[in-house]
Amino acid sequence: MFFKVLLNLTIAALVLYIVVKFLSMLFDQVTFWVTSLEEKKRRYLLGGFGIFLIALPWLTAGNPYLLRTILIVGIYIILALSLNLIIGFAGQLSIGHAAFYAIGAYTTALLTVSLGLNFWLAFILSFVVAGLFGFLLGVPILRLKGDYLAIATIGFGEIVRLALINGGDITRGPAGIPGIPSPSIFGFVFNDNISWYYFIYLMVVITVIISYNLLNSRLGRGLIAIRDDEIAAEAMGVKPSYLKILVFTLGAALAGIAGSIFASYIHYVNPDSYTYLESVTMLMMVVLGGIGSIPGVIVGAAILAILPEMLRTVELYRFAIYGLLLIIMMIARPEGMISMTSLRGGKKPSWQFLKLGKLLKPSED
Amino acid sequence: MAILEARKVTKAFGGLKAVSNVDLIVEEGQIVSLIGPNGAGKTTFFNLITGIYDVTEGSITFMGKPLKGYKPYDITKLGIARTFQNIRLFSSMTVLDNVKVGQYCRTKTGIWGALAKLPIARFEEKEVEKKCMEKLEFLGMDKYADEIAVNLPYGDQRKVEIARALATEPKLLLLDEPAAGMNSTEKENMMKIIRQISDSGYTVFLIEHDMKMVMKISDKVAVLDHGEKIAEGLPEEIQRNERVIAAYLGQQGREANA
Amino acid sequence: MFGEQLVNGLALGSIYALTAIGFTMVYGIIRLINFAHGDIFMIGAFFALSSVTLFNAPLIVAFLVGMAGASIVGILLSRLAYKPLFDAPRINLFLAAIGAAILFENFAMLVWGPQTNTFPVLIDMHNYSILGLKFTTLQVIILVCTIIFMILLHLLVNKTKVGIAMRCTAQDMNTARLMGINTDRMVYVTFAIGSSLGAAAGILVGMYYQAVYPMMGFMTGLKAFVAAVLGGIGSIPGAMLGGLVLGISESLGAAYISSGFRDGIAFIILILILLIKPSGILGKVTQEKV
Numbered sequence: 001m002f003f004k005v006l007l008n009l010t011i012a013a014l015v016l017y018i019v020v021k022f023l024s025m026l027f028d029q030v031t032f033w034v035t036s037l038e039e040k041k042r043r044y045l046l047g048g049f050g051i052f053l054i055a056l057p058w059l060t061a062g063n064p065y066l067l068r069t070i071l072i073v074g075i076y077i078i079l080a081l082s083l084n085l086i087i088g089f090a091g092q093l094s095i096g097h098a099a100f101y102a103i104g105a106y107t108t109a110l111l112t113v114s115l116g117l118n119f120w121l122a123f124i125l126s127f128v129v130a131g132l133f134g135f136l137l138g139v140p141i142l143r144l145k146g147d148y149l150a151i152a153t154i155g156f157g158e159i160v161r162l163a164l165i166n167g168g169d170i171t172r173g174p175a176g177i178p179g180i181p182s183p184s185i186f187g188f189v190f191n192d193n194i195s196w197y198y199f200i201y202l203m204v205v206i207t208v209i210i211s212y213n214l215l216n217s218r219l220g221r222g223l224i225a226i227r228d229d230e231i232a233a234e235a236m237g238v239k240p241s242y243l244k245i246l247v248f249t250l251g252a253a254l255a256g257i258a259g260s261i262f263a264s265y266i267h268y269v270n271p272d273s274y275t276y277l278e279s280v281t282m283l284m285m286v287v288l289g290g291i292g293s294i295p296g297v298i299v300g301a302a303i304l305a306i307l308p309e310m311l312r313t314v315e316l317y318r319f320a321i322y323g324l325l326l327i328i329m330m331i332a333r334p335e336g337m338i339s340m341t342s343l344r345g346g347k348k349p350s351w352q353f354l355k356l357g358k359l360l361k362p363s364e365d
Numbered sequence: 366m367a368i369l370e371a372r373k374v375t376k377a378f379g380g381l382k383a384v385s386n387v388d389l390i391v392e393e394g395q396i397v398s399l400i401g402p403n404g405a406g407k408t409t410f411f412n413l414i415t416g417i418y419d420v421t422e423g424s425i426t427f428m429g430k431p432l433k434g435y436k437p438y439d440i441t442k443l444g445i446a447r448t449f450q451n452i453r454l455f456s457s458m459t460v461l462d463n464v465k466v467g468q469y470c471r472t473k474t475g476i477w478g479a480l481a482k483l484p485i486a487r488f489e490e491k492e493v494e495k496k497c498m499e500k501l502e503f504l505g506m507d508k509y510a511d512e513i514a515v516n517l518p519y520g521d522q523r524k525v526e527i528a529r530a531l532a533t534e535p536k537l538l539l540l541d542e543p544a545a546g547m548n549s550t551e552k553e554n555m556m557k558i559i560r561q562i563s564d565s566g567y568t569v570f571l572i573e574h575d576m577k578m579v580m581k582i583s584d585k586v587a588v589l590d591h592g593e594k595i596a597e598g599l600p601e602e603i604q605r606n607e608r609v610i611a612a613y614l615g616q617q618g619r620e621a622n623a
Numbered sequence: 624m625f626g627e628q629l630v631n632g633l634a635l636g637s638i639y640a641l642t643a644i645g646f647t648m649v650y651g652i653i654r655l656i657n658f659a660h661g662d663i664f665m666i667g668a669f670f671a672l673s674s675v676t677l678f679n680a681p682l683i684v685a686f687l688v689g690m691a692g693a694s695i696v697g698i699l700l701s702r703l704a705y706k707p708l709f710d711a712p713r714i715n716l717f718l719a720a721i722g723a724a725i726l727f728e729n730f731a732m733l734v735w736g737p738q739t740n741t742f743p744v745l746i747d748m749h750n751y752s753i754l755g756l757k758f759t760t761l762q763v764i765i766l767v768c769t770i771i772f773m774i775l776l777h778l779l780v781n782k783t784k785v786g787i788a789m790r791c792t793a794q795d796m797n798t799a800r801l802m803g804i805n806t807d808r809m810v811y812v813t814f815a816i817g818s819s820l821g822a823a824a825g826i827l828v829g830m831y832y833q834a835v836y837p838m839m840g841f842m843t844g845l846k847a848f849v850a851a852v853l854g855g856i857g858s859i860p861g862a863m864l865g866g867l868v869l870g871i872s873e874s875l876g877a878a879y880i881s882s883g884f885r886d887g888i889a890f891i892i893l894i895l896i897l898l899i900k901p902s903g904i905l906g907k908v909t910q911e912k913v
């Protein structure tokens with residue numbers, strides 16, 4: 001068994017290395033092509049993509065399974081983008097993001113099921129409560145640097161999960177809370193995937209716009225300055241603690257929204273959905289796509305949300321592969337598939353890798 | 366009038382006194398230079414003024430206000446800006462964005478304004494852009510506005526740092542070796558820029574190793590050696606000062622031995 | 624009750640201390656919080672367990688197998704995953720360590736299954752009374768093992784040529800290289816020592832709780848990290864001290880405050896220490912040069 005697994009993982013490592021290298025080239029090409037388009041053509045492209053998004057559920061009408069996957073992808077895009085605000089913009093490594101996702105989900109569950117509140121009120125309160133937790137946690141721990149912060153956030157994630165399991169009658173322990181109602185608006189109930197699709201992707205679009213607006217604002221510049229060089233940022237009048245807490249709160253609140261949506265969509269919450277590995281998955285999405293790069297993070301979220309569906313046969317190996325992928329990404333492509341620098345255009349990338357016999361470079365394991 | 370006043374300022378790193386018992390006054394509108402051999406404590410002194418290090422003993426006041434307990438960003442907002450000896454530009458940003466960061470503490474857009482891109486935020490953004498382009502033009506760097514700052518040649522990066530510092534709208538500008546690594550024409554040019562800055566009403570406090578430049582440009586020169594102030598006065602007085610000559614000769618002697 | 628908890632805390636603390644040493648040594652040499660260290664602790668325990676269940680190995684052999692196996696894993700990890708990243712930003716190295724941790728946990732799950740395995744009892748159990756405190760045989764073994772390992776480590780680090788070279792490398796890698804020290808080899812030696820001590824701790828934990836499972840390194844790893852930070856990361860005596868302090872506060876806290884709260888104590892200590900004295904009890908304060 002030991003050697004069989006070892007062999008499988010070695011093969012997986014080689015395959016992953018090649019895939020990462022290949023995807024890097026592919027994404028470089030595509031990114032270069034898009035960034036070098038004229039402004040007008042880019043608008044058309046964006047418009048076309050918008051129409052595609054609107055039409056998407058009708059294109060998949062025959063396949064509920066596919067549409068469901070697309071919905072899950074949407075939820076992960078919100079999560080990954082919200083984490084990207086913290087990791088990508090402010091440069092603060094957080095590996096406990098599932099905690100805020102859980103807080104949002106449980107807030108909605110408790111308010112709708114236990115208190116019988118209207119979904120939309122619960123939805124807004126999930127945003128507020130998750131943000132509040134983000135703020136309360138952020139104030140003490142955002143003073144920590146890099147890896148220390150990461151470990152403190154892991155600790156927070158574990159504490160939240162333990163609290164959910166040991167929450168007695170309130171959280172109903174490992175069994176969780178079933179029976180969360182679907183939202184409805186003016187008597188129209190969201191009970192099919194198509195209405196869910198529009199709701200979720202509306203939230204995705206809002207999250208994307210928020211991300212861009214923040215990035216291109218005074219605050220966004222302050223954040224990037226902190227990420228690039230905190231000491232210089234402070235010397236230029238940027239107050240890091242304020243911005244870090246602000247963005248941590250916002251990221252947490254948006255994850256809370258994702259949690260609220262997810263809870264209501266599957267009508268059920270339990271602690272198993274919000275583990276450390278869930279936080280790691282979100283981190284992986286950001287890293288794979290490109291830390292700080294909004295299109296990158298969207299692509300990363302899509303790839304990693306779809307991949308498990310495609311890898312059902314090797315489901316057991318899923319997280320082992322994530323672990324390998326994280327290492328290989330760091331070695332072969334730390335900036336992610338669509339990095340912030342590649343989005344600024346530059347030289348035309350080449351297909352170097354395919355020409356060279358570099359395929360046989362088994363130094364990564 | 367004194368814009369900056371340091372009284373018996375000491376900074377100790379463990380046993381090492383990098384700055385020791387220094388008294389110094391910078392008069393408003395002047396160009397004051399701080400010189401001294403390598404490791405004399407000049408940069409450390411700047412770090413004390415800008416709040417990056419805490420003063421171990423003594424006090425620094427800016428426009429009559431003691432700076433004790435102020436954080437670097439508070440001090441910048443009060444009106445002191447600086448450049449760094451080992452250039453610290455924001456590596457993922459363009460030249461223009463680097464300069465725009467300087468405007469951060471002079472603008473107000475809050476989180477909702479930013480997220481929703483409210484008209485008032487847009488208006489402020491335009492103003493920021495205009496002001497920052499002016500600073501870049503002033504330094505002759507406007508043509509590089511959209512380049513990634515850290516891809517520029519060394520000398521140009523120093524100018525971007527100055528533009529960024531000016532964008533914080535300071536009263537006192539601290540320049541840490543702005544001409545380091547430049548050739549003589551570039552140095553001439555830098556000197557002109559510093560003069561212009563001074564003429565437009567800023568007070569300049571300068572660290573510089575190039576004696577010719579220091580002597581030409583300064584209204585007053587202070588000399589540090591081993592953390593202590595060994596001399597202060599008009600440029601010509603400093604040139605003749607025995608202790609200063611000894612300190613620099615001592616350094617050359619050390620370098621010759623090394 | 625108090626005495627019992629104190630002894631329990633001592634045993635637990637020794638284990639944290641042994642594990643924390645691996646964190647601290649690796650941090651000292653390459654400034655990496657080796658997040659996978661806790662999982663090497665787990666792998667070591669599994670190696671030992673397998674050698675007992677498959678080959679009926681006696682305890683001492685099981686220890687050797689576990690420790691040797693873990694040090695090989697440690698060396699491979701540093702060579703294959705970390706070495707290519709020594710010059711990269713530190714955060715990349717840390718992410719690779721996170722990746723390695725996930726990989727090890729799931730590797731163990733694939734090989735040994737996700738369930739909890741019982742570690743067979745290989746020794747006769749007695750109770751001893753020392754200085755009025757009651758110890759079980761296992762607790763005595765844990766304490767004695769820890770003391771022996773600490774003494775060996777102390778001798779190795781302070782009295783041998785390798786130890787001196789290691790300390791040089793930790794202080795300044797470039798200078799050490801210029802002085803003719805093979806710094807890469809020192810990194811591997813550090814990983815090997817840290818990993819084998821971690822494995823020893825893992826085996827002791829496996830015996831103490833009679834449980835070995837893939838996620839056992841996750842919590843203990845985090846706690847050992849807390850112990851290392853508490854003592855002052857980079858300092859070996861600090862790791863020992865931090866481990867003991869943490870172990871004792873945890874078992875007293877669990878007894879007198881709430882046992883459900885047990886795992887939270889470490890994190891609260893971590894956050895407090897990082898906010899109050901980030902350099903830890905025995906660490907040195909440094910200020911970044913600007």
Ligand SMILES: Nc1ncnc2c1ncn2[C@@H]1O[C@H](COP(=O)(O)OP(=O)(O)OP(=O)(O)O)[C@@H](O)[C@H]1O
Binds near residue numbers: 383
């Ligand atoms: N953060 C720090 N920690 C410890 N020592 C420091 C720190 N910062 C500066 N020093 C020490 O303080 C002394 C003065 O350094 P400083 O950088 O102020 O010199 P300087 O006059 O600017 O020299 P140069 O002309 O080379 O720039 C040096 O011995 C330096 O090593």
Ligand SMILES: [Mg+2]
Binds near residue numbers: 407408409450
């Ligand atoms: Mg200096």
